[in-house]
Amino acid sequence: MTLILGINAFHADAAAALVKDGQILSAVEEERFLRLKHWAGFPSVSIQWCLKDAGVKIEDINHISINTKPNSHRLRRAIYSLSSMPDPGFLIKRWKNKRERSNLRTNLENAFPNSRINANLHFIEHHQAHLASAFYPSPFPEASVVSVDGFGDFASSAWGFGSQNSIRIDGHIYFPHSLGAFYTAITQFLGFPNYGDEYKVMGLAPYGEDNYADAMRRIVTLHSNGTYELNLKYFQHTGKKDLEHQWSHGSPVVGQHWSQELIELLGPPRMSNSPMEQKHMDIARSAQVMYEEALFNLLNVIYERDNCSRLCIAGGCGANSVANGKISKRTRFTSVYVQAASGDAGGALGAALDVWHQISNNRCRPMSNAYLGCHSSNLEITDLINSQSIQAKLQASNCTVRVLDNSSICDEVSDALIQGLVIGWFEGRMEWGPRALGHRSILGDPRRSDMKDILNLKIKRRESFRPFAPSVLREAVFDWFETDGDVPFMMQVYSIRENKRKLIPAVTHVDGSGRLQTVTESDNQRYYQLINTFYKKTGVPMILNTSFNENEPIVSSPKEALDCFLRTQMDILVMENTIISRG
Numbered sequence: 001m002t003l004i005l006g007i008n009a010f011h012a013d014a015a016a017a018l019v020k021d022g023q024i025l026s027a028v029e030e031e032r033f034l035r036l037k038h039w040a041g042f043p044s045v046s047i048q049w050c051l052k053d054a055g056v057k058i059e060d061i062n063h064i065s066i067n068t069k070p071n072s073h074r075l076r077r078a079i080y081s082l083s084s085m086p087d088p089g090f091l092i093k094r095w096k097n098k099r100e101r102s103n104l105r106t107n108l109e110n111a112f113p114n115s116r117i118n119a120n121l122h123f124i125e126h127h128q129a130h131l132a133s134a135f136y137p138s139p140f141p142e143a144s145v146v147s148v149d150g151f152g153d154f155a156s157s158a159w160g161f162g163s164q165n166s167i168r169i170d171g172h173i174y175f176p177h178s179l180g181a182f183y184t185a186i187t188q189f190l191g192f193p194n195y196g197d198e199y200k201v202m203g204l205a206p207y208g209e210d211n212y213a214d215a216m217r218r219i220v221t222l223h224s225n226g227t228y229e230l231n232l233k234y235f236q237h238t239g240k241k242d243l244e245h246q247w248s249h250g251s252p253v254v255g256q257h258w259s260q261e262l263i264e265l266l267g268p269p270r271m272s273n274s275p276m277e278q279k280h281m282d283i284a285r286s287a288q289v290m291y292e293e294a295l296f297n298l299l300n301v302i303y304e305r306d307n308c309s310r311l312c313i314a315g316g317c318g319a320n321s322v323a324n325g326k327i328s329k330r331t332r333f334t335s336v337y338v339q340a341a342s343g344d345a346g347g348a349l350g351a352a353l354d355v356w357h358q359i360s361n362n363r364c365r366p367m368s369n370a371y372l373g374c375h376s377s378n379l380e381i382t383d384l385i386n387s388q389s390i391q392a393k394l395q396a397s398n399c400t401v402r403v404l405d406n407s408s409i410c411d412e413v414s415d416a417l418i419q420g421l422v423i424g425w426f427e428g429r430m431e432w433g434p435r436a437l438g439h440r441s442i443l444g445d446p447r448r449s450d451m452k453d454i455l456n457l458k459i460k461r462r463e464s465f466r467p468f469a470p471s472v473l474r475e476a477v478f479d480w481f482e483t484d485g486d487v488p489f490m491m492q493v494y495s496i497r498e499n500k501r502k503l504i505p506a507v508t509h510v511d512g513s514g515r516l517q518t519v520t521e522s523d524n525q526r527y528y529q530l531i532n533t534f535y536k537k538t539g540v541p542m543i544l545n546t547s548f549n550e551n552e553p554i555v556s557s558p559k560e561a562l563d564c565f566l567r568t569q570m571d572i573l574v575m576e577n578t579i580i581s582r583g
Contacts, residue, residue, distance in 0.1 A: 002359070003056060004063040005047065005119070006129075006352025008344050009107065011068075011152070012038045012195060012252040015345035016046035017372075018054055019352040022364040024137065026050045027372040027432040029345045032556040038196050040252040043348075044111040049374065058112045058119075065122035065355045066104055067129035067347030073154040076174050080154075084239060124351040126152025127315070128169065130342075133350030134314035135162035136357060137367035138337040144306045148295065149315035150180030152344070157315070159298070161306050165357045170305070176238040177230050179294055180316050182220055185235060185257035186287040190280050191270035195252045202322055203466040205288035206511035208281030215265050216290035226301030228294045234262045276465070292323045296330045309334040314350070318342030318491070319434065321515050325493040328483075338491035340370035341433035349432075369523040370489055371439055373430030374556045378403075381558045381575045393566055400581050406526055409579055413572065414534040417445045417543060421571035422458055424548055426561045427526060431554070435490040436547035437517060438471055438527035440554045440561075442570070444506060444544040446470055451506035451544060458569035459550055468546050469515040470507040473531055476541035477518055480504075490517040506544050517545065 004019045017027035028050065030043040051058060108117050124132070130147035145167060146159040156178030160169040187198045221229045232238055236259050243255025263269065270280050299311070311333040313324065319342050327336050339346055353364055384390060385401055394401065404412070413423055423443040431437045442459060444451045456462060469490055478484040482495040493515045501508045508514060521528040535541040547554045548561060550568055555561045558575050565573040565580065573580040 002063070002356070003054075003061045004065065004352045004355050005050065005061050006065050006067070006348040006350070006355075007043055007047065008067050008346075008348040008351075009042045009104075010040065010247050011344050011347075012040050012247065013343055013345035014039055014041050014043040014046070015341070015348040016043045016050050017349040017352050018050040019349075019356055019364070020054070022356050022360060022362050024349065024364065024367060024372060026053050027341070027349050028374065028430070029341075029553075031553040032373065032430065035553055036251050037553055038252050039250065040247045041249040042107045042111065047111065058108070058115045058117065061119040063122060063355050063359075064104070064108065064117075064119040065124050065351035067124055067126055067344070067351040068153055069123040069125040069128075070153075072125045073172075073174065077154050080175065122351070122355050124354045126347065127155055127158035127172065128167070129347040129350035129354060130314040131158060131160060131162070131167050131169070131312075131350070132354040132357070133346040134312035134318070134337065134339050134342070135167055136353040136364050137339060137349070138312050139366040139368075140310045140312065140335070140337065142308060143310035143312045143337070144302050144308050144333070145312045145314075146299065146302065147315040148179055148298075148313070148317035150178055150184065151175055152347075156180060157298070159302055161308070162312065165361060165363055171227075173227055176232060176235070177228065179220075179228065179291055181235065181237050181257055182230060183287065183291055183317065184254065185237075185262070186283065188256055189258050189262060189266065189269045190284060191272040191274060193272055195254055199319070200463065200466065201284045202288060202320060203463075204276070204281055204284040205322070206285070206509055206513070207465055208278070208283070208285030210286050210289050211282040212266065212286035213289060216286050218265065220290055220294055222294055222297045226298040228297070234259055234265065288322065291317070291320065292326060292330070295320075295323055296327070299327065299331045299333065303332050310337075311335070312337045312339075314339055314342045314346060316343040321491050321493045322513070324491055325483075325513070325516075335485070336492065338489060339367070339433075340431070340435065340437075340489040340491070342491065343434070345433065368488060370432040370435075370437055371429040371524070372432040375429040376558050376576070378576045378578070381578050384558050384562065385578065385580075390562065394580070397566055398583055402579050402581075403577050404579055405577065406529065409574060409577065410526070410530045410533040412579065413443075413530060413574060414537055416572055417443060417534060418537060420445060420448055420451070420454065422455060422569070424561060424565050424570050424573040425527075425530075426548065426555070426558065426573070426575040430556050433489060435517070436545060436554055437488070437490060438519065438524055438545060440548040440556070441471075441545045442548050444468070444546075446504040446507040446542055446544045447538065447540055449505040455546065460546065461551065467509040467515065468507055468544050469517060470504065470542040471517045471519050471527070471531060471545040472542040473528065473535060474518040474520045476535070477516070480542070481514065481516055483516070487516045487518045488520075488523065490515055492516060504540060504542065507542070
């Protein structure tokens with residue numbers, strides 16, 4: 001038996017993953033335990049949970065790998081430092097972060113002070129780990145692979161070709177040029193200052209027009225070999241100035257990426273508390289179009305080289321689901337796999353899988369679902385509800401508690417959805433990655449034009465332009481969407497068929513698209529049963545699905561789910577076989 005622990009540490013979305021003989025046993029992000037979005041640091045709690053879940057100790061682990069190789073691309077680093085003369089503060093912060101990552105054994109010993117670390121330690125280059133996370137769990141025997149990111153180990157992108165048990169890397173794009181940095185700069189310029197806010201720009205883009213296309217092409221230059229360059233006068237992340245930067249022991253912080261020259265090009269930036277104007281929507285649309293042009297330019301060159309119709313994508317930009325959904329139209333790739341945690345958390349899984357495929361000739365099993373996290377039994381839920389403090393809260397909120405079988409729950413919840421009620425749905429193992437996929441979800445009726453307003457009023461309290469997603473029975477996808485592929489991780493956006501859009505306004509974005517999640521009975525039996533029950537009653541084979549949270553990481557435990565239910569205006573909470581109703 002070979003146990004491999006992979007970790008992403010001292011970077012955003014710290015995480016751990018455990019692989020046994022090529023099988024992915026568990027994977028979880030530290031933010032879910034510490035309740036801070038994108039938590040950066042050493043994922044001690046995640047590691048401890050993975051070990052406990054598998055019934056093993058740290059002494060039992062054979063290999064431990066981390067998704068960084070501190071000495072990689074050393075020559076390019078040296079040349080850049082000598083030619084660019086970065087600010088000393090910039091260099092010191094990067095050196096401290098590099099030292100923290102390099103001290104893997106020390107961090108493990110601090111996390112497990114009374115244990116012995118017997119494992120061999122491995123440092124896997126950042127993008128190698130991304131590529132491994134994308135290709136090895138995919139169903140493809142061979143595929144082109146690409147990682148598009150912010151930065152990691154002095155590179156922003158890498159691409160190559162995966163074949164069975166190995167990945168060949170064919171190229172990189174290096175610091176300071178980065179599509180991730182470009183998108184972050186525009187995100188900040190539009191008044192979204194928090195780490196990870198890029199998805200808001202993606203959601204805003206369909207409301208705008210591509211009126212800033214020429215400006216964007218002055219910012220990003222595309223080359224015939226597929227690569228791209230940033231016009232660095234519009235950016236501040238290059239090291240010339242010491243920007244705020246925090247990757248340890250808390251929520252990640254990155255300083256302002258854009259320079260004053262960007263104001264001369266695009267006009268005044270939007271303040272975070274200012275109204276959203278049409279010009280801001282147009283900038284968002286133009287930035288999304290520029291990103292897509294750069295991505296497809298690279299992918300088309302990769303296709304010509306590899307002549308393979310299958311593609312695997314990873315990296316932080318791999319979460320750009322709008323671009324991912326257009327790949328089959330804008331390139332010759334016909335089959336696309338995007339891993340559930342394409343960003344830096346996924347590097348933990350990639351680091352573990354890379355080591356497995358170095359030491360074994362057996363390809364790991366495909367990852368068809370992302371249910372790899374925490375889970376709770378009916379007994380644990382019952383004990384929580386029966387506690388004196390919870391009983392008092394439930395009585396104060398006029399809640400009733402019942403225990404039902406699966407069929408009765410699906411029947412009752414589908415009726416509640418039809419009535420316009422909002423449902424908290426908590427079952428099985430928590431999802432791996434940023435998307436709620438029917439185990440830690442808030443559910444609604446996709447047919448109701450007022451459902452977005454209901455959700456934002458009762459629970460989410462988020463920007464009105466951000467869409468909600470549909471969870472769709474796999475066999476019904478082609479009838480409703482302009483695709484017929486498997487999209488289990490909600491990482492691709494596709495156009496909804498024009499004759500269906502008015503039937504499901506709550507999950508149809510302004511441009512007629514939807515961020516699709518396909519649901520199969522084999523991978524998610526009860527969630528499938530619920531959607532199918534709703535389908536039989538309404539003729540619509542999908543339900544609205546959004547993450548189970550309220551401006552916080554997705555809930556992981558029954559207590560967190562119950563707390564979120566009680567402090568919001570959610571109507572019903574289902575936790576395994578327990579159903580809690582208000583009124």
